[in-house]
Amino acid sequence: MPKWLKILLKVLGGLILLFVLVAVGITIYVANNKQQVLAQVIKKLNENLDGTLTVGDIKPSFFSNFPYVSLALKDVVIRDRQFPKHHHTLLASKDFNVSVNAAALFRGVISINNIGINNASIDLYTDSTGYSNTAVFKKNKKDSIKTEKNEGNSSTQLKRFSLANVNFTINNQKANKLFNFAVDQLNGKMNYPDTGWHAAVHLNVLAKSLAFNTKRGSFIKNKQIQTDLEAGFNEETGKISVKSNNFDIGGDVFGLNALFVTGKGDDTFAFHLTNDKLLWRRASALLAPNIQKVLNRFNLDNPIGVKALISGSFGGGDPYFYVSALVGNNRLTIPGAVIDDCNFNAVFTNENIKGKGFTDANSIIRLSNFKGSYNNLPFMIDAGNITNLEVPIATGNFKSSFPATNFNNILDSKVAKFTKGSVDMNLNYKADIINLTLNKPVVTGSINLANANISYFPRNLNLTNTSISLNFVGNDLLLKNIRLQSGQSIVRMEGQVKNFMNLYYSAPEKILIDWQVTSPQIYLAEFIGFLNSAKPSRKPAKASNNGDMVKRLATVLNSAKADMHMRINELHYRKFLATNVNADLLLSEDGIRIKQVSLKTSDGSLRLNGNLVQKEKVNDFIVATTISNVNVSKFFYAFDNFGLTDLTSENLKGYLSARTSTVGSITNTGDIVKHSIRGKVLLNLKDGALLNFKPIKSVGKFAFPFRDLNNITLSALNGDFDLMGDKITINPMEISSSVLNMDVAGVYGLSNGTDIALDVPLRNPKNDAQITDKEELKKKRFKGIVLHIRAHEEEGKLKIGWNKNHK
Structure with missing residues (x-):
């Protein structure tokens, strides 16, 4: 082994031994001076506290945060001076670990570099007056300055901190704020540049409450x-x-x-x-x-x-x-x-x-x-x-363009169906919001429907090439440039509805559409569906969510009233033709009120008013009519002889004027219910003639076999009839004709029950043709032999005989 390596290893070994000896020494020192060290720690921690800090025990741990000495404080409690009043402990920690500088510790100075709080509760409490238990950290500045002078200017800089299993609460009663977190783990590292401090933090917490306003709940x-x-x-x-x-x-x-x-x-x-x-x-x-x-x-x-x-x-x-x-x-x-x-x-x-x-x-x-x-x-x-x-109030502008057939996706199959057309909407709206639903909006703008084919099922109405322009102005609805076509009928309309938007939601049955209607020609049979009673529910729709929009619309369409002012060049209905028609009608959910109708027909004119009350299958009507100088043959033909079988348009000539007041029933297909008409008829026939009229011909065969009864001219005829279903009561009536004169009274049965009395003078009225004096003519009318005849029905057959009851 090289010499230098031996020396290096000896030095390292010596240093390690020194550190171990130091650690052992510190541990022994802390163990032998626990109370003194604990007092120093508490004193250091209390330097900036205006309250109490208590520590249950202290244990040293040198190697856990080397080269610093870690002090494990047990049962640490920090409370402010007002704790006896509010009972909120600022900090209660089972384990409070503090790392201190070892060298400073030997000098009797605590320098804290790391704090770890475990198994603890932190409660930052502010009462309703604004006082907070964090006031424990607000020590008098003079005391702080004095302490710094006595112990030097060294300050504690926290390098690391951690929290584990800590319940952290900010409870501000004055501001109604409550923040509460269960801290599973919080670790941080800090450094201290000249401007302040910087920290890197890892956080893992459970947010139990984040209430910026406790009255509204927690985020x-x-x-x-x-x-x-x-x-x-x-x-x-x-x-x-x-x-x-x-x-x-x-x-x-x-x-x-x-x-x-x-x-x-x-x-x-x-x-x-x-x-x-x-x-x-x-x-x-x-x-x-x-x-x-x-x-x-x-x-x-x-x-x-x-x-x-x-x-x-x-x-x-x-x-x-x-x-x-x-x-x-x-x-x-x-x-x-x-x-x-x-x-x-x-x-x-x-x-x-x-x-x-x-x-x-x-x-x-x-x-x-x-x-x-x-x-x-x-x-x-x-x-x-x-x-x-x-x-809440909603405002905005709504635009939409789409094929009219797209409406079929939201329309009830029992309301309407589109097969053609386009829709364009441009609306500005303002509305209250109740239960998240627009309520009674104020709408301005327009909805335009062009070239549409529509089947409207409640009225059995089919429209083609239809165009409608709806314009919303304030609460009113203006209907412009409307073109409706059903078959050969073409109708152009202009209308308005006052206070439409309010009534649409609250009282659709009060909606009144004021219409101006013009048409070159109308075939009334193509609109016969208006005789049908509306199929959807008649109950007004209550305010509801958007899902009920179609039901509400159907209710409005069937509940609203229409005041119609009509000007029609030609009006066709089966055999009937009228020209220059002027009509004022009121259409409602229950029927049609005919306020005034005037027209030209059968070379004369007709005026009428009345009501049509709609029911399930049969509709009741009451009509008052004034007929002026109509061609009686054409008139009877136009009205299909009014249900008569013996007296038809082929039996009549002349010009008829009449006043009628009748009630009756009409089916949804436009047919008069048989024998349903009751009322009064007053008529006047001028320049009239009876052609091949069977009842008179029957009498003529018995009484006047040699006179021509096929063409009986009547200079004037005034009649007074009471209609009672299948019976027509003929009030006493004088008939003066070219063939015979007669007085007639009785009952004519449309199906049975005929019983008519006829007083017929035998003298030929031709002999009186030159007499102009009315009184003289009246005296001679019944001179000579007078036959008193009775035409009555027996066993289903009409029998002609003498009137034995004549007085």
Whole structure:
């Protein structure tokens, strides 16, 4: 072995032996002077305390933190002077390990370089008056200066620190804050540049409570936090900065930048958190219960990007929140609906107006570039806001364009179906939010439907090439440029609804649409579906979630009233043709009120008013009619002879005027219910004629076999009839004709029960044709032989005979 190596080994061996002897010496020294050393440690630790620190025992451990001597303190307790009042111990530790400088220890000076706290409880308590048990560290400055002069200017600089199995609590009763962590492991290394200190920390804790306001609950409650972070303190600014790139909260990793400002009276904090891939439900689980409850009614299937700023004061008050989120290619679930292909930017802050406080009332949610699809209905919201979360108000602008057939995905199959057309929407809205549902929105803007084919099932109505423009102005609805086509019928309409938006949600049955309707021609049979009673429920819809939108719309369509002012060039219904039609109608859920109708038909005119009451299969009507100078043959033909079989359009000539007041029933297909008509008919026939009228021909064969009864002219005829189902009561009526005169009275049965009395003079009225004096004509009318005939029904057959009951 070389000589130099032998010498080196001897030196190293000597040094090791020296260290061992030193360690043994220190251990012996501490063991033999335990009380003295313990007193020194307690004295050193009490230098900056304004309270009490007690230590149960002390044990040395030289090699655990070589070259420093480790002192294991047992049952360490630190309490402030006010402990008897509030009973919150600042520190209670079963194991409190302190590393001290060995050389300084021999000089009687404790220099602490490392502190480890294990199996402990730390409770930083502030009562409702603002007093804190951390006042234990606020010793009088004069005493501190005196101590420094007596013991030198050396200061204790902590190199390392650690906590294990420690319950750490910040309980601020005045500020309503409660932070509580179960520290599994916390290790830190510190160095001291000129500006202050710097620390590298590994952290593994369970966040039991992070309540910035205990009245609102805790954030990240019962979430495990693991991270490695860097912290630094600047003595000049009093700021502590913290940074971490792997701040793991319950399995979700965030980027963290935090800033704490101390030493200026009101200590403040600010946390910046970022996460590019955070699930919605995972995010809501980090928030306070009152916020979770709301957010959990929503969901986003895919992760989103989130940035959050939380700042405030440790001295009290709610913190400031500013949270931004980036949502892309996502699926959004909201109460009552699902929105696919969802993309938007969102911002939440609880300080909408600077200086108004960090409150729900001053909070806002801003949405921008919101795009999505609801049941294949694509839409976009350029900018939308929800303000005042105490009484939320939603505002924004809504745009959408899509094929009208996409409506079929949300329409009930019993309401309507689109087979063609396009829809364009551009709306601005403002609405209260109640239970997360828009309530009574104020909408401005337009909805345009173009070139649409629609089947509206409740009214059995089919429309083609239909265009509608809805314009919302304040609470009113204006309906413009409406074109409806059903078969050969073409209708153009303009309308308005006052106070539409309020009534739509609260009282749809009170909605009144004021229509102006024009048409070159209408074939009424193509709109016969309006005779059907509405199939959906008649009960008004209550305010509900978006999922009931279709039901609400169906209710509104069937409950609303329509005041229609119609101007129609030609109106067709089966054999009936009318021109220059002017009609004022009121359509409601229960039926149709005919306020006034006037028209030209059968070379004359007709006016009527009345009501149609809709029922399940048969509809009741009441109609008052004034007929003026119509061609009676054409008129009977147009109305299919009013259900008469013996008297038809082929039996009549002349010009008819009449007044009727009738009630009856009509089917949903537009047919008069047989024998349902009751009422009164007053008629006047001028220049009339009866052609081949069987009842008179039957009488003529018996009484006037040699007269021509095929063409009986009537200069004038006035009739008074009572309609009673299948019976027509003929009130006494004089008939003066070219063939015979007669007085008629009785009952004409449409199916049976005919019993008519006829008084027929035998003299030929041709002989009186030259008489112009009415009185003379009346006297001669019944001169000569008069036949009293009875036409009545027996056993289903009409029998003609003498009227034995004539007096």
